[in-house]
Amino acid sequence: MATLTKTNRRDFLKIAGTTAGGLFIGFNWMSCDSPKMEVLSTEEVLANAKNFNAFLSIAPSGDIVIYSPNPELGQNIKTSFPMVVAEELDADWSKVRVLQANLDTDKFERQLTGGSGAMPHSWERLRKAGATAKYLLVAAAAKKWEVSADELNTSEGIIYHKASGKKIGYGEVANDAALLTAPDEIPLKDKKDFKIIGTPVKNVENGAIFTGEPLFGLDFYREGMLHAMIQRAPFGMKIKSIDDAAAKNVDGVKDVITFENSVAVVGTSTWPLMKAKKLLNVEYEPDGKVESSADHDEIFKDLLVNGKAEVKREDGNVNAAFKNAAQVVSAEYQCPFLSHSPMEPMNFFAHVQADKVELVGPTQTPERARSTAAEISGIAPENITVEITRLGGGFGRRLSADYVAEAVHVSKMMNAPVKLTWSREDDLTGGAYRPAVRYRFEAALDADGNMTGYKLRGVGMNAGNSTREHNFPAGAVDNLLIENVNYESSITTNAWRAPITNFLAYAEQSFLDEVALAAKKDPVDFRLELMEKAKANPVGGELQYNVDRMIGVTKVAAEKSNWGKNPNVKQGFSVYFSHRTYVAQVADIEMENGTPTLKKIHVITDCGMVVNPTGANHQVRGGVVDGMGHAMYGNLTFEGGLPTQTNFDKYRLIRMKEVPAVDTYYVDSGFDPTGLGEPCLPPTGGAIANAIFSATERRLRSQPFIDQKEFQDLNLGIKRA
Amino acid sequence: MALINLKINGKAHSVDVEEDTPLLWVLRDHLGLVGTKYSCGIAQCGACTVHRNGEAMFSCITPAASLTEDEITTIEGLSENGDHPVQKAWAEVDVAQCGYCQAGQIMNASAFLEKNPKPSMEEIDEAMNRNICRCGTYHKIREAVAMAANSK
Numbered sequence: 001m002a003t004l005t006k007t008n009r010r011d012f013l014k015i016a017g018t019t020a021g022g023l024f025i026g027f028n029w030m031s032c033d034s035p036k037m038e039v040l041s042t043e044e045v046l047a048n049a050k051n052f053n054a055f056l057s058i059a060p061s062g063d064i065v066i067y068s069p070n071p072e073l074g075q076n077i078k079t080s081f082p083m084v085v086a087e088e089l090d091a092d093w094s095k096v097r098v099l100q101a102n103l104d105t106d107k108f109e110r111q112l113t114g115g116s117g118a119m120p121h122s123w124e125r126l127r128k129a130g131a132t133a134k135y136l137l138v139a140a141a142a143k144k145w146e147v148s149a150d151e152l153n154t155s156e157g158i159i160y161h162k163a164s165g166k167k168i169g170y171g172e173v174a175n176d177a178a179l180l181t182a183p184d185e186i187p188l189k190d191k192k193d194f195k196i197i198g199t200p201v202k203n204v205e206n207g208a209i210f211t212g213e214p215l216f217g218l219d220f221y222r223e224g225m226l227h228a229m230i231q232r233a234p235f236g237m238k239i240k241s242i243d244d245a246a247a248k249n250v251d252g253v254k255d256v257i258t259f260e261n262s263v264a265v266v267g268t269s270t271w272p273l274m275k276a277k278k279l280l281n282v283e284y285e286p287d288g289k290v291e292s293s294a295d296h297d298e299i300f301k302d303l304l305v306n307g308k309a310e311v312k313r314e315d316g317n318v319n320a321a322f323k324n325a326a327q328v329v330s331a332e333y334q335c336p337f338l339s340h341s342p343m344e345p346m347n348f349f350a351h352v353q354a355d356k357v358e359l360v361g362p363t364q365t366p367e368r369a370r371s372t373a374a375e376i377s378g379i380a381p382e383n384i385t386v387e388i389t390r391l392g393g394g395f396g397r398r399l400s401a402d403y404v405a406e407a408v409h410v411s412k413m414m415n416a417p418v419k420l421t422w423s424r425e426d427d428l429t430g431g432a433y434r435p436a437v438r439y440r441f442e443a444a445l446d447a448d449g450n451m452t453g454y455k456l457r458g459v460g461m462n463a464g465n466s467t468r469e470h471n472f473p474a475g476a477v478d479n480l481l482i483e484n485v486n487y488e489s490s491i492t493t494n495a496w497r498a499p500i501t502n503f504l505a506y507a508e509q510s511f512l513d514e515v516a517l518a519a520k521k522d523p524v525d526f527r528l529e530l531m532e533k534a535k536a537n538p539v540g541g542e543l544q545y546n547v548d549r550m551i552g553v554t555k556v557a558a559e560k561s562n563w564g565k566n567p568n569v570k571q572g573f574s575v576y577f578s579h580r581t582y583v584a585q586v587a588d589i590e591m592e593n594g595t596p597t598l599k600k601i602h603v604i605t606d607c608g609m610v611v612n613p614t615g616a617n618h619q620v621r622g623g624v625v626d627g628m629g630h631a632m633y634g635n636l637t638f639e640g641g642l643p644t645q646t647n648f649d650k651y652r653l654i655r656m657k658e659v660p661a662v663d664t665y666y667v668d669s670g671f672d673p674t675g676l677g678e679p680c681l682p683p684t685g686g687a688i689a690n691a692i693f694s695a696t697e698r699r700l701r702s703q704p705f706i707d708q709k710e711f712q713d714l715n716l717g718i719k720r721a
Numbered sequence: 722m723a724l725i726n727l728k729i730n731g732k733a734h735s736v737d738v739e740e741d742t743p744l745l746w747v748l749r750d751h752l753g754l755v756g757t758k759y760s761c762g763i764a765q766c767g768a769c770t771v772h773r774n775g776e777a778m779f780s781c782i783t784p785a786a787s788l789t790e791d792e793i794t795t796i797e798g799l800s801e802n803g804d805h806p807v808q809k810a811w812a813e814v815d816v817a818q819c820g821y822c823q824a825g826q827i828m829n830a831s832a833f834l835e836k837n838p839k840p841s842m843e844e845i846d847e848a849m850n851r852n853i854c855r856c857g858t859y860h861k862i863r864e865a866v867a868m869a870a871n872s873k
Contacts, residue, residue, distance in 0.1 A: 074819030074856045202815045209820035210811045211803040212756015212796035216821060219755040227750075251722060251739055269750040271742045274762070343760045343768055343821040343855045392758075392821030393855050424761045614815050618858070622818055625857025648765035648853065656850045659859045720842075 042097055050178035052136065054107035055085050055129040062157055062171030064091050067101040069108040070118045071364050072205075073342075073391035073398070074622075075677040076615035077118055079204045081126055083612060087196040088130030088189055091170070092157035098204045103366035103386035113364040113391075114399050114495065116579035116675025119611065123672050131186045133177070137170050140177035144168070191609065200614035205390065217361035217389040218347045218421065225349070225417040226254065228410045229273040231263045231280050232430050234641035236490035238287035239263070246279035256280070259409045266414055270421055277423075289490040293336070293637040293644075296461060299487055300334065300438035303459040307485035312469035315540045316479035321453030325444035329518045333441070333507035334702040337461070337636040338434035339643075339651060340496055344392020345427045350407035351417035352377050357384040357408065358417075362391040364398040372401040376408045395626075396495035400432050425646045433636060434496030435463035437503055441511040444479070449519030451530065453479040458504070460486055462493040466500055470544040471577060473512070476534035491638065497626065498678040501578045503703065506631060509574040509686030510701070513693065523573050523690065524558050545577045552667050553604045557584035560665055561602040570596070572690025574683040581679035582606040582667075585624070587660075587691035596695040597717035600661040601628075601687060603680060608671035619676035621662045627684030629654025635704045661720040692716065725785050729754070730798025736785070744780040744788060745769045748795060756796035756824045760853075767852030770825040770832075771795050777832035777851075796824035799831060807831040810869035818856035826852050830866045839870055 040061060049059035057065040066082040082098045085091075103111060110121050134154060141159040142149040145166060153160045157170045191197075208215050233239060244256040247265055252272030257264050265276040322328060348361035350373065357377050363369045366386040374381045391398060407420040422430060437460040444453030454477040458466030469482040496502060516526035528551065535547045554575050557563070563571060568590060575584040588600040603620050610616045633652040637644045645651035689700045698710040705711050723740045726733065729752065736751045745762075748754040748771075757780055760768035764779040771780045772794035799805045807830050817823050826849070833840070833848040840848070845866045854862065 074817075076818070200815075202812065203817055203820075205820065206812045206815065206817060207803060209817045209823055210796075210808045210827060211799075212754070212824045214755050216758075218759065221753065221755070269738075269746065270759075271746040271750070272739065275739075275741075341855060343758070343766070343819065343853070345760065391819060393819045395855075421759075424763075618815075618818055618856075618861070621860055622857040625859060626855075629857070647763050648761045649763060653853050653855060654857070655853060656859045656863065657846045659857070662860065 042099065045097070050174045052133040052178060053129050054104075055126065056089070056133050058133065058137075058170055058174040060171045060174055062092075062095055062169045064089070064096045064157075064170070066096055066098050068098050069101040069104070069111045071113040071362070071366065071388050071391055071394075072100065073113055073362075073364065073394035075113065076203060076612065076618060077113070079201055080119065080611045080615055081122065082204070083196050083201055084123065084126035085130040087194055088127045089134045090154040090156065091130075093196055093201065095157055100388055100390070102388060103370060105367060111366060113394060114396065116581070116678045119673050119675050120580060127188050128186060131188050132182045135182050135186050136177040136180045137173050139180050140173040141168055144173065144176065197611050198609070198613070201612050202614065215390040216344050216392045217349070218344055218392070220349050220360050220389060220419060222349065222351070222417050222419075225419050226266050226414055227268065227270050227273055228264050228266045228407070228418050228420045229270075229277050229423065230406055230420065230426070231277055231282055232426070233261045233284055234290070235431065235492070235638075236286060236288040236290040236641045237284040240283040240285040243281035246281070247276040250276040250279065255414065257410065257413050259413065262406065264406070264410050266410060266418070274423060290641040291490060292639050296436055296638070300459050303485045303487060304332070304438060304440050304457060307459060309457060309483035309485045312465065312467050312482040312484050313474060313540070314481050315474070315477070318453050318455060318479045318481040321479035322442070322444045325453065326447040327445040327518055328442060329445065329515050330440065330442040331511055331514055331701060332438060333510065334438040335436060335503040336634070336703065337436045337491065337493075337638070338496060338630055338634045339428050339636050340395040340397035340434070341427060341651065341653065342391070342393025342395055342397060345424055346397070346403040346422040346430070347420055348404045348407040349417065349419045350404070350411040352379070352408060352412040355379065355383060359384065359404065360387040360389060361404070361407075362389050362394070362398055363401065363404060364391070364394050364396070365401065368399075368401045369404040372405045373408045376405060377412055395497045396499065397432060400494050402432065424648065428636070428646050428651055429643050431492035432494040433491065434502065435466070435493040436461045437463055437466045437500075439466070439504070439507050441507070443511070443515040445515070445519050449521055451477055451515060451519070453477065455481045456508075457483045457485070460484070461489040461491065462486070463500065466504070468501060468504060472534070472545060472550060473530055475538045475540060475543040475547070476530035478539055480539070490641065498578055498681045501576065501682040502627070502630070503685075505574070505576040505578070505682030506685030506689060506703070509576065509683065510689045510699070513572070513690045514699065522564065524554065524563055527573075527575060528554060546582070549582045549606050549667075549669055550575060550577055552669060553582045553584040553606050556665060556667055557586050557602060557604040560604060560663070561586035561588070570691055570695035572687045572692065572694055574686035574690060576679070576683040576686075578682050579679045580674035581676065583679050583683050585683040585687040587687040589691045589695040591695070592717060592719070595715050595717045596692070597719050598660045598688065598691065599719055600663060601684065602663045602665070604665045604667060605676070605680060606667040606669050607674045607676050607679070608669060609673045610666050611673050616666070616676055617664050620664045620680045623676075623678065623680030624662050624684045625654060625659055627681040628688060629658070631685030631688060631703050632658070632705045635707060658718050659720070660718055723786060726789050727785060727793060728791070729793045730795060738785065740786050741784050742786075744771065744783050744785045744793065747785040748780065754795050754797050758821055758825060760822070765853070766822070767829055768822050768825040770828040770852065772828060772832050775832060775835055777829045796828055799827065805831060806872050807834065807865070807869045810865040810872060814861050814865040814868060816858055816861040816865050818858050822852060822854045826854065826862055830862075830869065834866070834870055840866075842867065
């Protein structure tokens with residue numbers, strides 16, 4: 001390929017920097033210390049590459065471009081998806097570079113990030129994309145050499161004919177291969193032959209991340225664009241009057257505009273807008289429920305007793321079970337609203353023109369961004385493009401398109417390209433939170449300590465269904481009643497990493513420990529007895545979780561944590577199934593100088609096959625840190641329709657010194673891979689709360705732990721062992 | 722508006738901005754150096770960390786006009802080829818999840834290791850406690866700082 005311009009590595013980095021949203025350095029970034037190392041830019045590769053399918057292009061140089069359709073927010077999909085394609089292709093990973101695909105609903109299905117569902121959805125599709133291209137490359141080589149394709153083997157981007165000793169690179173047959181047609185059925189590799197899947201592969205964007213290249217939505221820049229920031233109304237209120245005179249006087253402010261209960265300041269850079277926003281004098285008046293946290297506490301207590309509940313699941317005869325019980329255990333658990341608080345605040349670029357709209361930015365749901373823009377602009381979706389930037393975290397917040405809508409409104413009204421930026425204060429006060437929920441649990445025990453009845457009633461603030469009625473212990477209890485009450489609050493909510501289960505798992509697993517204590521049974525034995533019962537004779541017919549996998553992680557957790565064997569270590573157990581993945585956790589507390597000290601959390605995960613061990617460890621430990629941080633410290637309270645905590649000085653996120661050791665183990669159950677972005681979070685709060693009880697006999701029934709009266713003189717130390 | 726002269730990554734820059742403009746916004750909006758991140762704006766999270774004469778500094782609360790006599794280094798200028806020992810360690814340990822906070826983490830870690838080249842793990846925890854990572858990459862950050870210290 002002598003005709004192609006070659007660039008050295010330093011130039012390559014510069015080229016990478018000028019291409020917004022897309023480029024990454026597709027070779028082992030740090031292994032290329034020599035500036036003499038020559039690589040083609042991705043533009044150069046693509047100019048000559050043949051496209052094989054939605055996921056894959058191969059250039060005559062042998063360079064491979066893999067398109068990753070789903071938004072990357074730290075779940076490492078931009079590395080793990082291409083790994084799967086490259087595996088079946090038998091590619092040389094060092095020749096692979098990855099591009100973020102723009103929204104393309106013709107080429108891709110389920111182009112979104114949510115529900116830990118990308119890998120289970122795409123696993124077969126990705127494998128087929130790689131296997132199909134490999135089939136065609138081999139067929140092209142066979143044709144060229146006039147031999148049967150059966151006689152050829154592939155390895156790391158090279159096709160071999162053993163009998164003749166011939167070999168040829170994928171790039172050299174790519175043009176011919178692209179002219180061939182593949183059959184519908186393509187054989188996939190035996191999992192035991194995997195060479196890339198199951199090995200630790202580094203994040204493909206490390207180079208750009210660690211040198212500060214523009215990657216994120218907030219980094220996006222377009223010549224001539226305007227900046228915008230928005231003042232939003234408190235929940236349940238509407239604008240009564242606006243005095244924008246002082247704001248308009250700030251140097252760098254071009255205009256102040258109003259739409260749908262929002263006031264936007266528009267200007268030429270960010271800082272003047274931050275100042276101008278503070279100078280806006282907007283008066284609000286009630287337009288619905290103007291709520292405070294004290295109101296919510298009253299509403300919870302009232303609805304738990306008097307609310308009209310929807311029955312989500314009913315097995316057996318609950319009334320009889322509780323009437324005949326030798327012992328009844330009951331407890332209530334409550335959690336507050338939480339902000340998602342990704343480190344990159346909400347932002348989006350929109351350019352509404354007469355016949356088209358261009359959107360660029362961080363979104364978990366690019367298709368929703370497009371339909372939102374279509375609705376506001378009146379322009380057909382096919383004339384709206386969405387470029388997906390890297391997301392500086394999401395946690396569910398960027399499933400909503402409210403901030404996309406704002407950018408579109410402002411661009412349309414200003415008739416200009418606009419980048420909307422939320423401040424951190426906007427992010428904490430602008431809504432779409434994890435809903436606050438209160439649960440009441442009741443358990444009936446017979447004289448032998450068997451749980452014969454179980455009742456759960458959940459009341460949520462805009463939580464939808466605050467229960468997971470078919471999850472364990474459903475199926476393990478003869479008489480069971482799960483009920484839900486939803487309160488329609490003016491405070492907006494949406495999915496927050498592991499929706500509902502991020503709190504329900506803690507409450508349930510903590511309550512099951514309370515029941516085990518009343519039954520005078522070991523917490524792990526107590527759960528295993530229930531699981532064995534569900535396995536032998538599932539109540540209500542087929543179980544909606546795989547009880548063998550749940551038993552599996554539970555037993556491995558007991559073994560790996562040395563459960564109950566060391567009297568100096570006080571332990572708390574928790575196990576939960578969510579997002580198709582099974583996770584058991586054990587928290588270890590040791591007494592140090594009379595202070596209970598949280599030292600370690602053991603995590604046992606069954607997510608089927610682990611695609612990328614280094615990425616998996618990230619999700620497991622990150623989920624635990626997230627679960628612990630919010631259980632311990634997270635709290636968003638309201639006064640007059642506004643959050644009390646408006647920035648990280650008051651809204652407390654977990655920090656370096658507050659993180660114990662996290663040991664990770666994976667159970668190989670032989671299943672195809674399932675998602676890991678969410679399922680390791682739910683069990684953590686329960687494991688820690690149960691360990692705290694074990695060490696101190698203090699039962700923490702509400703979050704955040706640090707605000708509970710039981711916690712006030714506890715002085716819990718946190719230290720890595 | 723005021724003309725402010727700055728020395729950033731060894732180069733002289735002159736910007737015409739409001740006098741109270743924090744360095745962060747001069748870097749991001751006026752100089753196109755977007756590796757330095759905005760997240761809280763009140764010196765709580767460390768995403769905006771740069772070096773002022775080699776010391777870690779929150780650029781979100783420091784007016785650019787107060788820095789005219791100083792040498793400023795941002796993530797873009799930490800090394801010529803992205804090969805500062807801390808950057809190398811970050812890649813080797815594969816620290817990032819979303820990656821948004823990592824430039825600030827790297828700038829804090831590199832300034833810290835200049836002052837304390839052989840820190841204890843407790844000192845690492847103490848120094849890195851001023852930067853928030855919402856994804857929870859703290860275990861890997863700690864490992865990478867220790868690796869960078871040992872590589873020197």
